Amino acid sequence: MGHKGNAKTKENASNANAAAPNADAADANAHLNTPTRLTGAEILWATLAGEGVTDVFGYPGGAILPAYDALRKFPVKHVLVRHEQGAAHMADGYARASGKVGVAVATSGPGATNLVTGIATAMLDSIPIVCITGNVSSKVLGTDAFQEVDITGITLPVTKHNFLVNKAEDLAKVLRHAFQIAKSGRPGPVLVDITKDAQQASAIFDFEAAKPRPYQPHPMLRVEESGLAEAAELIRNSKRPVILAGHGVMDSGAMEQVRTLAERAQIPVGLTLLGIGGFPMSHPLCLGMMGMHGESWVNHAIQEADLLIACGMRFDDRVTGKLTDYAMKAKKIHIEVDPAEINKNVKVDVALVGDLREVLEQLLPRIGTRNQGGRDGSVWLKTIEASKGAVTVRDIKNLPDLGHLYAAHVMHDLWRMTAGDAIIVTDVGQHQMWEAQYYKHEKPRTLITSGGLGTMGFALPAAIGAKIACPEKEVWVIAGDGGFQMTAAELATIVQEKIKINIAVINNGYLGMVRQWQEFFYERNYEATPLVSPDFVKLADAHGIPGRAVRKRSEVEAAVNEARSSTRAFLLNFMVEKEDSVYPMIPAGSALHEMIRRPEQDPLEETAEDK
Amino acid sequence: MLHTFVAYVEDLPGVLTRVASLFRRLNINIISLTVGRSERAGLSRMTIVAEASAEAGHRIRASLFKLENVVDVDDIAQAPSVTRELALIKIAATPQNRGQIFDLAEVFRARIVDLTSESLIIEMTGVESKIEGLIEILREDEGRVLELCRSGKMTMRRGHHLSSVVRAMGVSEAESAEREAELAPDIVTGEVE
Numbered sequence: 043m044g045h046k047g048n049a050k051t052k053e054n055a056s057n058a059n060a061a062a063p064n065a066d067a068a069d070a071n072a073h074l075n076t077p078t079r080l081t082g083a084e085i086l087w088a089t090l091a092g093e094g095v096t097d098v099f100g101y102p103g104g105a106i107l108p109a110y111d112a113l114r115k116f117p118v119k120h121v122l123v124r125h126e127q128g129a130a131h132m133a134d135g136y137a138r139a140s141g142k143v144g145v146a147v148a149t150s151g152p153g154a155t156n157l158v159t160g161i162a163t164a165m166l167d168s169i170p171i172v173c174i175t176g177n178v179s180s181k182v183l184g185t186d187a188f189q190e191v192d193i194t195g196i197t198l199p200v201t202k203h204n205f206l207v208n209k210a211e212d213l214a215k216v217l218r219h220a221f222q223i224a225k226s227g228r229p230g231p232v233l234v235d236i237t238k239d240a241q242q243a244s245a246i247f248d249f250e251a252a253k254p255r256p257y258q259p260h261p262m263l264r265v266e267e268s269g270l271a272e273a274a275e276l277i278r279n280s281k282r283p284v285i286l287a288g289h290g291v292m293d294s295g296a297m298e299q300v301r302t303l304a305e306r307a308q309i310p311v312g313l314t315l316l317g318i319g320g321f322p323m324s325h326p327l328c329l330g331m332m333g334m335h336g337e338s339w340v341n342h343a344i345q346e347a348d349l350l351i352a353c354g355m356r357f358d359d360r361v362t363g364k365l366t367d368y369a370m371k372a373k374k375i376h377i378e379v380d381p382a383e384i385n386k387n388v389k390v391d392v393a394l395v396g397d398l399r400e401v402l403e404q405l406l407p408r409i410g411t412r413n414q415g416g417r418d419g420s421v422w423l424k425t426i427e428a429s430k431g432a433v434t435v436r437d438i439k440n441l442p443d444l445g446h447l448y449a450a451h452v453m454h455d456l457w458r459m460t461a462g463d464a465i466i467v468t469d470v471g472q473h474q475m476w477e478a479q480y481y482k483h484e485k486p487r488t489l490i491t492s493g494g495l496g497t498m499g500f501a502l503p504a505a506i507g508a509k510i511a512c513p514e515k516e517v518w519v520i521a522g523d524g525g526f527q528m529t530a531a532e533l534a535t536i537v538q539e540k541i542k543i544n545i546a547v548i549n550n551g552y553l554g555m556v557r558q559w560q561e562f563f564y565e566r567n568y569e570a571t572p573l574v575s576p577d578f579v580k581l582a583d584a585h586g587i588p589g590r591a592v593r594k595r596s597e598v599e600a601a602v603n604e605a606r607s608s609t610r611a612f613l614l615n616f617m618v619e620k621e622d623s624v625y626p627m628i629p630a631g632s633a634l635h636e637m638i639r640r641p642e643q644d645p646l647e648e649t650a651e652d653k
Numbered sequence: 654m655l656h657t658f659v660a661y662v663e664d665l666p667g668v669l670t671r672v673a674s675l676f677r678r679l680n681i682n683i684i685s686l687t688v689g690r691s692e693r694a695g696l697s698r699m700t701i702v703a704e705a706s707a708e709a710g711h712r713i714r715a716s717l718f719k720l721e722n723v724v725d726v727d728d729i730a731q732a733p734s735v736t737r738e739l740a741l742i743k744i745a746a747t748p749q750n751r752g753q754i755f756d757l758a759e760v761f762r763a764r765i766v767d768l769t770s771e772s773l774i775i776e777m778t779g780v781e782s783k784i785e786g787l788i789e790i791l792r793e794d795e796g797r798v799l800e801l802c803r804s805g806k807m808t809m810r811r812g813h814h815l816s817s818v819v820r821a822m823g824v825s826e827a828e829s830a831e832r833e834a835e836l837a838p839d840i841v842t843g844e845v846e
Contacts, residue, residue: 194667198674203721206667223721261725262715382715385708 077248082210083108083241087116089217099132103149106176108241124531128503130160133171135504140511144171151189162200166494170229180208180237202230211245214252262381274408280349290354291320299402308419316493323482333361335475347372357387367633453480464516469501469525472554499528523549533585545613582613589613661725685805743800
């Protein structure tokens with residue numbers, strides 16, 4: 043196990059009690075091999091260490107104190123957050139950036155309930171995290187004891203599974219099972235609630251014996267010969283196919299297989315928001331993001347398609363628009379690991395229920411290349427290309443500087459200056475959609491964003507988690523002025539942990555996406571959307587984080603350079619156009635082709651001259 | 654349409670909540686749910702009857718399987734099966750008029766399991782329609798039905814069709830349905846009383 047002996051993290055930690063970290067860590071790891079009597083609290087950390095956990099994000103409190111007391115003996119680094127929601131988002135960002143299971147720790151009662159938003163965020167986006175909560179002693183469970191809350195009851199609908207542990211001897215087994223559940227099949231969050239007496243009692247710890255039963259795949263996974271043959275037939279005979287690539291492409295590690303399918307059969311690829319990164323944006327067959335704020339040509343291609351090949355995506359309403367008018371002319375092939383997603387929103391013609399990579403490996407040999415008499419996709423690709431029209435000139439760096447600063451400029455410049463190689467962690471709203479449109483991601487796990495739940499306040503803590511998972515990567519937070527304030531307390535965590543991340547606040551003085559809806563659908567009644575904010579540069583400064591305000595396009599490059607070259611975290615406050623809107627937009631309840639297009643006089647409309 | 658699911662679940666605290674919560678989330682009303690021990694140690698057997706669209710069956714079954722404590726799920730659908738319900742009915746009956754109830758019980762093959770000077774209890778098992786038939790007749794006499802307790806449906810497929818058995822036999826469900834149709838055409842048609 044490669045995670046052993048990782049005592050260096052402990053040396054860096056500010057825990058003054060860690061008198062002899064190396065010796066203690068070695069002891070802790072010895073427990074993995076020889077059954078030893080430990081307290082429940084020690085079993086908790088020993089099991090986490092055994093599962094390969096090196097970092098956890100948490101906040102102490104009464105009911106979890108025994109666990110915190112035992113932490114110093116184990117090679118696990120603890121990041122102290124400022125609010126438990128931050129801990130859950132950090133574990134989430136950690137998991138999204140690394141592909142490993144993220145871990146959050148909180149105490150009972152309010153500590154546990156504060157995790158809930160973060161747990162739901164992970165649930166909706168299928169992110170493997172394990173949340174550990176303390177609870178009151180098992181003798182007083184259910185008596186409304188101080189800081190007691192039924193957190194397994196509360197989180198039941200937003201976890202993949204949860205456990206209540208009230209015996210030290212159950213702990214190792216439950217925790218190992220929790221990790222298995224979190225990362226297997228369709229991943230998701232698991233919560234383990236541990237009573238205080240279970241942390242204090244002792245039991246024999248035997249890591250090997252606590253190993254869960256082998257993972258049982260969902261019994262309704264089904265990839266039949268006939269289904270594969272039918273899918274291959276549909277692909278071979280299609281004239282206007284589109285691949286819809288979702289989050290599952292990355293979860294299953296099927297990037298190569300999707301790419302091979304696209305290239306071999308000359309099929310264009312549309313991406314869901316969470317699918318971004320699974321297929322290179324610069325690839326000639328990549329159409330970009332689909333759905334509510336997807337590019338017009340992607341959505342038109344889907345509406346005109348005669349075949350959709352859905353790969354690891356779930357036909358979310360933000361992707362389909364009005365279901366009754368969705369891709370009416372298309373046959374649909376759905377390749378998906380979760381049988382409960384089949385025919386949930388969109389009725390499909392062929393369902394291949396299994397791991398995407400495995401299914402594609404079975405499917406690909408049946409799809410011939412063009413040389414082998416496979417399909418010729420050139421006519422369809424030309425049709426799509428023609429439908430792009432004037433908006434195809436996506437490189438806006440040479441747009442005349444009109445003295446205004448548009449968020450799109452910021453995204454574009456960030457993309458250009460980071461060579462598309464940074465991990466971008468976005469919040470939720472207009473900036474999130476602009477990022478998806480203008481920052482061209484080439485690699486998996488470079489865009490971290492809350493898609494399903496749409497959780498404002500996600501970006502800053504998730505970025506901290508991402509940076510801790512990938513310390514060698516450049517990490518940027520992009521957040522709106524609204525969402526940033528929801529979890530801005532985590533600026534202090536950045537300082538305490540000495541984390542180098544760059545923060546771009548896209549500040550338009552409004553809750554921008556809500557304002558946009560009010561502009562389009564509520565007669566510009568800007569109720570409760572104008573937003574008075576603190577001076578974010580001063581706020582950062584109060585935390586000891588340097589920053590700078592950016593008001594003009596011409597200032598962007600120097601400011602971004604300054605942030606990137608700073609060895610410390612850096613905040614840029616981009617004062618962008620106040621009433622800019624994200625285009626195109628499909629109004630809620632409308633069909634995919636019924637887009638609100640960019641206005642004719644939009645300053646972001648590129649012309650051929652801008653090349 | 655009415656869906657009937659048979660689920661084997663771990664016999665642990667909170668499992669019923671998880672199953673019930675799944676239906677709640679899908680906004681599906683559970684019409685009846687019976688739980689009890691099964692032939693497998695540590696596993697309880699549930700029969701869940703719910704009203705939902707015809708297409709919902711697949712998703713409900715798939716979602717039930719996703720619950721960590723659910724070991725096996727069978728969607729009985731239209732498959733040949735035996736369904737029974739138990740009813741206890743307390744009737745106001747005096748020595749003067751209880752004879753009529755005795756006759757009725759005999760016709761319905763029900764049993765009298767308790768008898769006092771003011772009331773008696775009828776125990777009856779059978780298919781839903783038979784139980785409702787008896788209740789309907791008893792209710793013709795207003796005020797006579799004092800208490801009514803029904804177990805909800807318990808369902809078992811005919812033959813060896815539990816999905817775990819089917820899987821163990823290595824045949825797909827479609828094949829097993831075909832085989833079923835070939836092997837037992839006459840049993841399919843009727844309830845054996």
